[in-house]
Amino acid sequence: MTGYYDYVLGLIPAALIGITAFLNLVGLSLTMALPVGAGVALVLMGHAMFVRGPLSDADSPPGESGSAPGHPPASNPSSGAAASGGPATSGGSD
Template identity: 85%
Template sequence: MSRYYDYVLGLIPAALLGVTAFLNLVGLSLTAAVPVGASVALALMGHAMFVRAPLDDAARTSDAAGTGSRSASAPFAGSGSD
């Protein structure tokens, strides 16, 4: 999984500069191309943070075993009656 984050770290500036340069070469003004390139870089960061979020070793092993962090009898932590 660390390779994925290495690629993402390399793709962030590449997307920002590459998309901006490509759109500028195609004919879009620089002031319009920079926000588009930045939104592509932001989408990469959002994907890395929320879609393929980094997990610690305990969560990775429990998810691989099919036992999530929540049990079926208590779906929400701390929702018991006191």
């Protein structure tokens, strides 16, 4: 089954070669058409890496298919020394 990244891997050389060839055929010089084709290929790579970047199972939000069944999501401590950033004290004076 083909996924998003399979299409991106196919579109990178297609954009570089195809857009460059098309622009060259319509009259743009090769020295101007090649950077345009490379720019489109660069935009495709940037989109695949940063806009719709791959996530590992550890990065996926809880409740998605990557989480193990029967294990609750990790909770953040909301009180005590960990929340304030200081050491836990008993409240007495020294």
